Amino acid sequence: MFATLEPAPADPILGLMVQFRADPSAHKVDLGVGVYKDDRGATPVLDSVRQAERAEFEAQSTKAYLGPAGNDNFNRLITSLVMGSDHGALKGGRVRTVQGPGGCGALRLGAELLKVANPDATVHTPAPTWANHVPLIGNAGLHLQSYPYYTPGSAGLDFDAMIGALGKAKAGDIVLLHACCHNPTGADLSHAQWREVADVLNRRGALPFLDLAYQGFGDGLEDDAYSVRLIAENCPEAVIAVSCSKNFGVYRDRVGATLVLGETPAAADLALARLSRLARGMWSMPPDHGAAVVGRVLGEPALAALWRDEVETMRKRMVGNRRKLADALARETGSGRFEFIAAQKGMFSMLGLTPAQVGVLREKHHIYMPGDSRINVAGLGDANIDFVAKSVAGV
Ligand SMILES: Cc1ncc(COP(=O)(O)O)c(C=O)c1O
Numbered sequence: 001m002f003a004t005l006e007p008a009p010a011d012p013i014l015g016l017m018v019q020f021r022a023d024p025s026a027h028k029v030d031l032g033v034g035v036y037k038d039d040r041g042a043t044p045v046l047d048s049v050r051q052a053e054r055a056e057f058e059a060q061s062t063k064a065y066l067g068p069a070g071n072d073n074f075n076r077l078i079t080s081l082v083m084g085s086d087h088g089a090l091k092g093g094r095v096r097t098v099q100g101p102g103g104c105g106a107l108r109l110g111a112e113l114l115k116v117a118n119p120d121a122t123v124h125t126p127a128p129t130w131a132n133h134v135p136l137i138g139n140a141g142l143h144l145q146s147y148p149y150y151t152p153g154s155a156g157l158d159f160d161a162m163i164g165a166l167g168k169a170k171a172g173d174i175v176l177l178h179a180c181c182h183n184p185t186g187a188d189l190s191h192a193q194w195r196e197v198a199d200v201l202n203r204r205g206a207l208p209f210l211d212l213a214y215q216g217f218g219d220g221l222e223d224d225a226y227s228v229r230l231i232a233e234n235c236p237e238a239v240i241a242v243s244c245s246k247n248f249g250v251y252r253d254r255v256g257a258t259l260v261l262g263e264t265p266a267a268a269d270l271a272l273a274r275l276s277r278l279a280r281g282m283w284s285m286p287p288d289h290g291a292a293v294v295g296r297v298l299g300e301p302a303l304a305a306l307w308r309d310e311v312e313t314m315r316k317r318m319v320g321n322r323r324k325l326a327d328a329l330a331r332e333t334g335s336g337r338f339e340f341i342a343a344q345k346g347m348f349s350m351l352g353l354t355p356a357q358v359g360v361l362r363e364k365h366h367i368y369m370p371g372d373s374r375i376n377v378a379g380l381g382d383a384n385i386d387f388v389a390k391s392v393a394g395v
Contacts, residue, residue: 012014017355029365031375049249049307051254052293054296059197069272070285080298089233094264096260096268100256107258109258110241113239116274118276121172124176125144156187167204172206173207174209179202179349180215195230198230210238240259248290322344323342325377325389355372359371
């Protein structure tokens with residue numbers, strides 16, 4: 001029966017990785033794939049993670065099943081990292097956490113819960129959003145609809161249009177929001193704008209579904225959680241999907257969590273029980289290794305301090321690269337039109353190039369990025385920033 005399958009469309013980013021590897025050029029630059037890279041272009045295991053892995057290896061006495069909700073220690077500590085340890089919603093007993101296989105697993109689990117809770121809900125997603133949101137949430141059976149978010153060309157947030165569209169959401173609808181470091185645009189909401197969003201969602205009776213995949217990569221670990229903490233303070237219900245892939249560098253270990261905020265502790269318990277059932281029906285139990293390691297990093301003060309320093313080092317390198325690229329492009333183009341790169345947050349920005357210009361950068365200059373001209377600023381470094389700026393200005 002497989003012979004009659006329609007060929008599956010290729011994943012553009014994974015295809016780009018293959019093309020990049022095959023390119024023999026000595027000065028090729030990969031700005032495509034979404035992993036953090038240091039100045040040497042490597043994605044090393046963090047020291048804090050390595051130390052925790054060694055300790056875990058010595059301490060682990062069994063590999064017996066844990067259960068569909070995963071590692072309790074990890075769930076408790078990741079919840080504190082995201083919410084802050086003294087958040088009112090935690091004290092009020094309204095938050096429950098289930099470990100998931102990566103941020104993708106956490107998003108899917110959240111979507112499955114929302115589908116059970118309100119089968120007819122529409123999920124409003126920003127335009128543009130991370131491409132994988134569409135299958136992760138859509139394949140749970142939920143209807144997706146875009147809301148305006150960003151105007152390419154002006155390289156800015158279209159906040160008025162966004163609020164206008166969210167102001168038409170129906171009661172029981174779901175609004176997907178990137179908690180920080182929007183992927184692919186790097187354009188984030190200000191604190192005042194987050195407050196407006198929380199107000200409009202409450203007015204409409206819509207439920208916020210927050211995707212937090214880059215905590216610590218924008219303005220810092222605490223600032224980047226502002227949106228989640230504000231929503232949890234002001235909204236009766238929310239779902240938050242957390243990824244540890246980037247800020248702990250544990251991409252392949254698949255570590256994430258789905259947090260649910262219920263209107264009451266009893267409602268949160270119902271959601272927790274349902275999440276466990278749903279997880280049991282999909283992957284039964286999430287992989288433990290990465291979560292145990294992240295739990296150990298967060299739970300041991302010396303490791304936690306080391307990890308916070310390492311996150312800050314990654315963040316500062318990306319902020320520095322943004323500044324340097326914006327300056328180099330200003331020199332090359334004689335204009336301030338790329339200044340937005342320095343102001344935006346996290347790992348990604350969109351240069352605003354056409355697919356044809358992106359093609360020329362790849363064919364002629366060996367610079368790789370997806371067709372929407374999203375760049376991973378961590379792929380830049382002192383060795384290639386001037387070259388990239390000259391090439392971009394050239395197209
Ligand atoms: C916006 C966003 N959400 C979630 C994820 C999930 O990441 P993972 O499943 O690797 O933890 C990513 C990864 O690139 C992302 O960019």
